Amino acid sequence: MKASLLRSFCFILFFSFLGISSTQAQLRFTANLSGQNEVFPVATLASGTVTAYLSGQKLVLEGSFSGLTDEVATNILGGAHLHIGMAGQSGPVLIQFDWTWMQTERCYDRSIKNIHTLTVAQMDFLTKRRIYVNVHSLRYTGGEIRGATLARC
Helix, strand or coil: CHHHHHHHHHHHHHHHHCCCCCCCCCEEEEEEEEHHHCCCCCCCCCEEEEEEEEECCEEEEEEEEECCCCCECCCCCCCEEEEECCCCCCCCEEEECCEEEEEECCEEEEEEEEEEECCHHHHHHHHCCCEEEEECECCCCCCCEEEECEEEC
C-alpha cells in the first residue's frame, strides 16, 4: 500500500515539475497487432492497431483489427482483451474489450472505443511495458494477433 501511494505521489510530483497537473497529462501507448507477435507465431494476414490514452487513472482504448482467419472467439472473455505480461510471455487478462463487430463476406472487421479506470498497479504495468493486446479467433484460440502496448511521443 505504501509503495502504491509513493508511486502515485512520484507520478504527480513528476508532472508538477513539468508544469502539468496529473489531470492534464496524457500518455499515449500503441499496440501494433500481428500474428508474428504471438508467443507461438501465427501465419496470418490479420492485423490491427490499438491506441491507449492514459490521463490520470482514466484509460481510453481505440483501435481496430481485420483479416482474421475465422470468427472472433467470443467465448474466451469476449475474444479480445488486455493481458498483463512482457513480450514473448503469456499472462492473465486485465481488461476485456467491448468491440463493435462488423462481419462482411468472410471478413471480420472490428473497432473499439472503451474507457476504463485503472488502479495504480495497473498504471504501473502499462508504463513499464507489461501490457499486451491479444485477439483470439476460433481457429487460433491461443491468440491470432497480438501486440505490446508501447509508449509514444
